[in-house]
Amino acid sequence: MENVKGKEAKTAGFIGGEKVCRIVIASGCTKAIKEDAAALRDKIGAITGVFPEIADNGTAPNGTPEILVGATARKESAELTAALEKDGYGIRISGSRAVITGASDDLVAVALYAFSDRFIGNTEFTANGRMTLPDGFEYVGVDTSVGTVEEKLLSDRYVKAFLSSDDYISIPKRGDFTDAQ
Numbered sequence: 001m002e003n004v005k006g007k008e009a010k011t012a013g014f015i016g017g018e019k020v021c022r023i024v025i026a027s028g029c030t031k032a033i034k035e036d037a038a039a040l041r042d043k044i045g046a047i048t049g050v051f052p053e054i055a056d057n058g059t060a061p062n063g064t065p066e067i068l069v070g071a072t073a074r075k076e077s078a079e080l081t082a083a084l085e086k087d088g089y090g091i092r093i094s095g096s097r098a099v100i101t102g103a104s105d106d107l108v109a110v111a112l113y114a115f116s117d118r119f120i121g122n123t124e125f126t127a128n129g130r131m132t133l134p135d136g137f138e139y140v141g142v143d144t145s146v147g148t149v150e151e152k153l154l155s156d157r158y159v160k161a162f163l164s165s166d167d168y169i170s171i172p173k174r175g176d177f178t179d180a181q
Contacts, residue, residue, distance in 0.1 A: 014133055015050045021067055023037050024074065026057050029105060030105045032105065048131050066097050068099045088140060092138045093134060119131075
Protein backbone atom coordinates (compact mmCIF):
# COMPACT_ATOMS: atom_id res chain seq x y z
CA MET A 1 0.00 0.00 0.00
CA GLU A 2 1.28 3.41 -0.91
CA ASN A 3 1.36 6.05 1.78
CA VAL A 4 1.85 9.63 0.66
CA LYS A 5 0.94 12.47 2.96
CA GLY A 6 -0.75 15.65 1.73
CA LYS A 7 0.91 18.80 0.45
CA GLU A 8 1.61 19.99 3.98
CA ALA A 9 3.64 16.82 4.57
CA LYS A 10 7.16 17.13 5.88
CA THR A 11 10.00 16.78 3.45
CA ALA A 12 13.54 15.66 4.10
CA GLY A 13 16.44 17.44 2.42
CA PHE A 14 18.90 15.16 0.64
CA ILE A 15 20.79 17.67 -1.54
CA GLY A 16 20.99 21.44 -1.16
CA GLY A 17 23.11 24.03 0.56
CA GLU A 18 25.70 22.14 2.60
CA LYS A 19 23.75 18.87 2.37
CA VAL A 20 24.86 16.12 0.00
CA CYS A 21 23.42 12.66 0.42
CA ARG A 22 25.29 9.47 -0.23
CA ILE A 23 24.15 6.19 -1.72
CA VAL A 24 24.92 3.18 0.48
CA ILE A 25 24.87 -0.22 -1.21
CA ALA A 26 24.50 -3.57 0.53
CA SER A 27 27.54 -5.79 0.94
CA GLY A 28 27.60 -8.66 -1.49
CA CYS A 29 25.17 -7.09 -3.95
CA THR A 30 25.57 -7.99 -7.59
CA LYS A 31 27.59 -6.03 -10.12
CA ALA A 32 24.28 -5.08 -11.75
CA ILE A 33 23.03 -3.41 -8.54
CA LYS A 34 26.32 -1.50 -8.24
CA GLU A 35 25.84 -0.33 -11.83
CA ASP A 36 22.22 0.62 -11.11
CA ALA A 37 23.33 2.63 -8.05
CA ALA A 38 25.91 4.41 -10.21
CA ALA A 39 23.22 5.16 -12.80
CA LEU A 40 21.02 6.61 -10.04
CA ARG A 41 23.94 8.75 -8.83
CA ASP A 42 24.52 9.98 -12.37
CA LYS A 43 20.85 10.87 -12.87
CA ILE A 44 20.74 12.75 -9.55
CA GLY A 45 23.94 14.57 -10.53
CA ALA A 46 22.70 15.46 -14.00
CA ILE A 47 19.58 17.05 -12.53
CA THR A 48 20.93 18.69 -9.36
CA GLY A 49 24.56 19.30 -10.34
CA VAL A 50 25.62 17.30 -7.26
CA PHE A 51 26.85 13.72 -7.61
CA PRO A 52 26.38 11.76 -4.36
CA GLU A 53 29.20 9.46 -3.28
CA ILE A 54 28.55 5.73 -3.39
CA ALA A 55 29.59 4.04 -0.17
CA ASP A 56 29.62 0.42 0.82
CA ASN A 57 27.63 -1.09 3.62
CA GLY A 58 30.52 -0.84 6.09
CA THR A 59 30.66 2.96 5.94
CA ALA A 60 29.67 4.37 9.30
CA PRO A 61 26.67 6.71 9.41
CA ASN A 62 27.82 10.28 9.94
CA GLY A 63 24.60 12.26 9.89
CA THR A 64 24.68 12.59 6.10
CA PRO A 65 21.34 11.86 4.40
CA GLU A 66 21.50 8.40 2.82
CA ILE A 67 19.83 6.47 0.04
CA LEU A 68 20.10 2.85 1.18
CA VAL A 69 20.10 0.31 -1.66
CA GLY A 70 19.40 -3.33 -0.85
CA ALA A 71 19.70 -5.06 2.50
CA THR A 72 22.30 -2.78 4.06
CA ALA A 73 23.37 -3.06 7.70
CA ARG A 74 21.29 0.01 8.58
CA LYS A 75 18.27 -0.59 10.84
CA GLU A 76 15.91 1.01 8.30
CA SER A 77 16.95 -1.45 5.58
CA ALA A 78 16.45 -4.42 7.88
CA GLU A 79 12.98 -3.23 8.92
CA LEU A 80 11.72 -2.75 5.36
CA THR A 81 13.36 -5.93 4.07
CA ALA A 82 11.71 -7.93 6.88
CA ALA A 83 8.31 -6.51 5.90
CA LEU A 84 8.58 -7.70 2.29
CA GLU A 85 6.88 -10.75 0.88
CA LYS A 86 8.81 -13.42 -1.04
CA ASP A 87 8.49 -11.49 -4.32
CA GLY A 88 8.34 -8.05 -2.74
CA TYR A 89 10.17 -4.77 -3.15
CA GLY A 90 9.75 -1.46 -1.43
CA ILE A 91 10.65 2.18 -0.96
CA ARG A 92 10.47 3.95 2.39
CA ILE A 93 11.54 7.50 3.21
CA SER A 94 12.06 8.17 6.87
CA GLY A 95 13.81 11.33 7.97
CA SER A 96 17.16 11.56 6.25
CA ARG A 97 17.12 7.99 4.91
CA ALA A 98 15.51 6.65 1.76
CA VAL A 99 15.39 2.85 1.75
CA ILE A 100 15.17 1.06 -1.61
CA THR A 101 15.14 -2.72 -1.30
CA GLY A 102 13.71 -5.98 -2.53
CA ALA A 103 13.53 -9.65 -1.66
CA SER A 104 16.20 -10.32 -4.31
CA ASP A 105 18.73 -8.22 -6.22
CA ASP A 106 16.40 -8.30 -9.24
CA LEU A 107 13.63 -6.82 -7.11
CA VAL A 108 16.03 -4.22 -5.68
CA ALA A 109 16.51 -3.16 -9.31
CA VAL A 110 12.73 -2.81 -9.76
CA ALA A 111 12.56 -0.69 -6.59
CA LEU A 112 15.47 1.48 -7.83
CA TYR A 113 13.68 2.12 -11.12
CA ALA A 114 10.45 2.95 -9.27
CA PHE A 115 12.31 5.39 -6.98
CA SER A 116 14.06 7.03 -9.92
CA ASP A 117 10.89 7.36 -11.95
CA ARG A 118 8.80 8.75 -9.10
CA PHE A 119 11.29 11.17 -7.50
CA ILE A 120 14.37 11.92 -9.61
CA GLY A 121 13.61 14.36 -12.39
CA ASN A 122 10.23 15.24 -10.88
CA THR A 123 10.51 18.99 -10.26
CA GLU A 124 8.39 18.62 -7.13
CA PHE A 125 11.36 16.81 -5.55
CA THR A 126 14.44 17.82 -7.56
CA ALA A 127 14.96 21.34 -8.83
CA ASN A 128 17.39 24.25 -8.60
CA GLY A 129 20.27 22.20 -7.19
CA ARG A 130 18.11 20.63 -4.48
CA MET A 131 16.58 17.23 -3.81
CA THR A 132 13.93 16.84 -1.13
CA LEU A 133 11.86 13.72 -0.55
CA PRO A 134 8.52 13.28 1.23
CA ASP A 135 9.20 12.10 4.76
CA GLY A 136 6.91 9.20 5.59
CA PHE A 137 6.46 7.98 1.99
CA GLU A 138 6.20 4.21 1.76
CA TYR A 139 5.44 1.83 -1.06
CA VAL A 140 5.66 -1.95 -0.88
CA GLY A 141 4.91 -3.94 -4.01
CA VAL A 142 4.84 -7.57 -5.03
CA ASP A 143 5.96 -8.83 -8.42
CA THR A 144 3.21 -11.23 -9.50
CA SER A 145 3.96 -11.47 -13.21
CA VAL A 146 5.36 -14.51 -14.99
CA GLY A 147 9.11 -14.77 -15.65
CA THR A 148 12.07 -13.40 -13.80
CA VAL A 149 12.52 -9.67 -13.28
CA GLU A 150 15.67 -9.80 -15.41
CA GLU A 151 13.72 -11.38 -18.29
CA LYS A 152 11.04 -8.72 -18.01
CA LEU A 153 13.56 -5.87 -17.87
CA LEU A 154 15.22 -7.19 -21.00
CA SER A 155 12.06 -8.17 -22.89
CA ASP A 156 10.86 -4.67 -23.68
CA ARG A 157 12.08 -1.07 -23.56
CA TYR A 158 9.78 -0.32 -20.61
CA VAL A 159 7.92 -2.48 -18.16
CA LYS A 160 4.82 -1.09 -16.49
CA ALA A 161 4.78 -1.53 -12.71
CA PHE A 162 1.53 -0.48 -11.10
CA LEU A 163 1.77 1.65 -7.97
CA SER A 164 -1.99 1.91 -7.58
CA SER A 165 -5.06 1.22 -9.63
CA ASP A 166 -4.76 4.50 -11.55
CA ASP A 167 -1.03 5.23 -11.48
CA TYR A 168 1.85 3.45 -13.15
CA ILE A 169 5.54 4.03 -13.56
CA SER A 170 7.81 3.23 -16.48
CA ILE A 171 10.69 0.95 -15.63
CA PRO A 172 13.59 1.25 -18.06
CA LYS A 173 16.10 -1.48 -18.76
CA ARG A 174 18.90 -1.90 -16.24
CA GLY A 175 21.30 1.04 -16.15
CA ASP A 176 19.14 3.20 -18.42
CA PHE A 177 17.83 5.87 -16.05
CA THR A 178 18.53 8.80 -18.35
CA ASP A 179 16.06 7.97 -21.13
CA ALA A 180 12.95 7.19 -19.02
CA GLN A 181 9.94 9.04 -20.42
